[in-house]
Amino acid sequence: MKNSINTLCTKYLNGATKAGSFPLLLIRLVLAYGFLGPATMKWNDIHAVGDWFGTLGIPAPHFNAYLAATTESIGVILLLLGLGTRFIAIPLIIVMLVAIRTAHWGNGFEAGNNGFEIPLYYIIMLLTLISFGAGKFSIDYLLAKKTSTKKMSITS
Numbered sequence: 001m002k003n004s005i006n007t008l009c010t011k012y013l014n015g016a017t018k019a020g021s022f023p024l025l026l027i028r029l030v031l032a033y034g035f036l037g038p039a040t041m042k043w044n045d046i047h048a049v050g051d052w053f054g055t056l057g058i059p060a061p062h063f064n065a066y067l068a069a070t071t072e073s074i075g076v077i078l079l080l081l082g083l084g085t086r087f088i089a090i091p092l093i094i095v096m097l098v099a100i101r102t103a104h105w106g107n108g109f110e111a112g113n114n115g116f117e118i119p120l121y122y123i124i125m126l127l128t129l130i131s132f133g134a135g136k137f138s139i140d141y142l143l144a145k146k147t148s149t150k151k152m153s154i155t156s
Helices: 002-018 021-044 046-055 061-081 085-107 117-132 139-155
Strands: none
Touching: 021 046, 021 061, 021 085, 021 117, 046 061, 061 085, 085 117
């Protein structure tokens, strides 16, 4: 009985480990979709966004509106492709931290009250991608695989 439980647990853990790239893909797709709306909204009226940033006390508000919109737009593309995932996650986290501090913190935690819940979830997902990478369904994985193959053939 104990042996069959151990075997079952081992099979479950091995299967979960093998499936690990699928949740990483889903995280990337959810984040890309989540950043697409705000990026599009910013580009639709970047001047108004800069004015709004000014009311929030963000320094150089129009420059930062362009910076945030550009970061989010590039983030969408790179997250979809799984390219430079660990690197683009850092500026996206910074965008989320600024959003929490300037636009969401005063509203508390709950998303329904425009609180910081959703940006916090994005930060947690981005930290997951920094920790585990983009997964097997990504250009990052293909590049790493190609690089390791070249290193093996050079040293062989």
